[in-house]
Amino acid sequence: MNIVNILEEIEKVDAEVYERLNPRRAAMKQFFNFGSKVAVAAVPLALGSMFKKAYGQTGTAVAVEEVLNFALTLEYLEYYFYQQGAATAGLIPAGSPAVGAINTIRDHEQAHVNLLKTAITGLGKTPVSFTAGQFDYTAKGTFPTVFSNYPTFLAVAQAFEDTGVRAYKGQAGNLVGTPGVLQTALQIHSVEARHASHIRQMRKAPAGGGVSALKPWITGANDSGVPQVDPVYKGEDNLIQGGVNITSLGFSSNAATEAFDEPLTMAEVNAIAGLFIRK
């Protein structure tokens, strides 16, 4: 076993590993001098204690588990929503393309639930668990017709999808230490964006509510026509990316905000999701 190689591998995903291990370079050197003198068999033990120290309190595994359970909660929220919608007779216009679209989205959310459960279990952690009954899709009466009025159902769907996109985006930075998990999260993230794009088109159609101004992308802040979901779009009107004001490059405010989706923090997303979870 080559400890230098291992450290270099970790360094690729966690640039601060040396800082975590010991901020003082002299002490690091001491460790390697020590390592070269002990028997090979003893190295894993020394290595184990070194990493425990480095990652002990704010360890990578804990953070990743937290992100994955956060994502799993959102996927449950979405899955049961579409499952219930698809199973409600008369809600989605029978014989229309909407039936297939909602089924497709439902199946993706179910696949995400299963994938995340497996990933969390694989980390040796416990996935959160929800039943359909634990969700209140009227959001305590805000959307009383969510499962009886098709346009309302789609309006809530749009809020969920756009929230999902923003939620995954906000967590990407917390997954840099685990490239495989990061990539999977990104692969879910873009699927949620595809869903959002389609749901927005469905709402634009006359049967879906005829929200004619709506585009597949987010224009300005809350473009949904539903003031109750303002928190879902908070900050989407941002014009500045990486210190560059996009309008200064010759683009309209609308184009500048549409071209870049914005993240939400875990707390902001939890506040939104919390409206739909029974206490």
Add this chain to the structure above:
Amino acid sequence: MKNSLIEPQEIPSQGNDILTASFKRRSFLQYAGAGLAGVALIAAGCKKEQVSHDMGEGVDLGSGDIGILNYAYALEQLEAAFYAAVIQSPYANMPANELALLTDIRDHELAHREFFKAALSSKAIPALEVNFSSINFSSRDSVLGTAKVFEDLGVSAYNGAGKLIQSKEYLLLAGKIVSVEARHAALIRDLLENGSFANSEVIDMNGLDKARTPKEVLTMAQSFIKTTINASSLPS
């Protein structure tokens, strides 16, 4: 020509022990993580080298995060040039709603391109020469079919590049762009065939979109780009 000023600084004659290695990496990160303005500053004085970019083995994207940003910039250049051509000569009887949507997409891709150009400043690769000889811009099928390829490819490119980015700031920027590309991809697919926004062509059994390596993406994109792109220094 390599972007030598943002490469790790060589420490003379200290051998390749781990302490030196860590120092080199740290000094690189210090520069790379300094933010976009910092990159521009460090890059000052490098202009002379830029002229040789397009010679020999083609345009070198560079290494590290700058390499990945240039990789994204290259793809945005391709998309922006394509949609600019689409709007310049719309296919026959393009419906008003399609013209509006495709004009929006053009503006988004131009914004992405101009953003990368501004952010990368003198570390940016030069303008690429495109090759659209295989596209029939007067045909809706050809235009939307190509748009579908570009958008799905763009999504898979960002999905695959995320884990190669070291800076959380750049990763977030890539995240802000990729979901917009995915919105485009879904719309273009729906224009071609309603309901195909996320079908099994692009989404697997686990509900995951595609992720491709830079090598895979550039192999697919190169037939549309006249300029040879050298991605050999990109992280993998």
